Amino acid sequence: SQELEQSPQSLIVQEGKNLTINCTSSKTLYGLYWYKQKYGEGLIFLMMLQKGGEEKSHEKITAKLDEKKQQSSLHITASQPSHAGIYLCGAVGGTSYGKLTFGQGTILTVHP
C-alpha cells in the first residue's frame, strides 16, 4: 500500500515568514492532492498535481511535484494567521481507483 510521510509534523511561524511542508511517497504518485483542514471541520481542496515537475500556485500557496513523482512540497509565502490549520497531502495509487491515502498531516500555527 502507498504510504505518505509529511514533514514537519508541526510548524510554528511568525506572520510574514515563508514556510515549506514536504510530502514523500514510498511509491510513484499518480496524483498528489493538498488539502487544508481546520480542526473539527472538513477538508478544503487546495491543489492537485499529476505531472513530474509540475508546479501550481494559488494566491500565496505554491505546490510542486518532483520529476520522479515521489515527493511534493507546499510553500507558503508571507504567511498570515488565516493560513493556520492542518495541511494534508493525499495520494492516489495506480491500482486503487480513486482511493486517497493521506499523510499524517502538518499542523501550522501562525503567530500575529
Place this chain on the structure above:
Amino acid sequence: GAVVSQHPSWVICKSGTSVKIECRSLDFQATTMFWYRQFPKQSLMLMATSNEGSKATYEQGVEKDKFLINHASLTLSTLTVTSAHPEDSSFYICSATSPRSSTDTQYFGPGTRLTVL
C-alpha cells in the same frame, strides 16, 4: 468548487443505539463517495468506498455489519453506525467525486462528530 454537505454536523447518542449520517453532493452528481474517520490529532483513515447503485467496498479491518453504507442516488450516501459504542466516537468525513479518471478531485464534506456515551 463542488459542494458536499453532511448531516448532522454533530450527534450525541447512547451506547447501543444506531446513528445515521448523510452525505450529499449539492451541485454535482457523485458516482463515488468515500467515508473516512478521523481520531483527534490523527489523519484521515478510509473506511469504505461507496458507488451509486452497488454495494460498498470496505477497507480491511472495517466491520461492514457495523458501518452500513447506502448510496441510493447520485447525490446521497448514508453511513449508519449500528449498535454504537464509546469507541465509535470519532469524526466522520465523507468525500464525493464523479470520476472520469482515477485522479479526479474528491470534495469533502464538513464532517460529523459522533460522541457515544
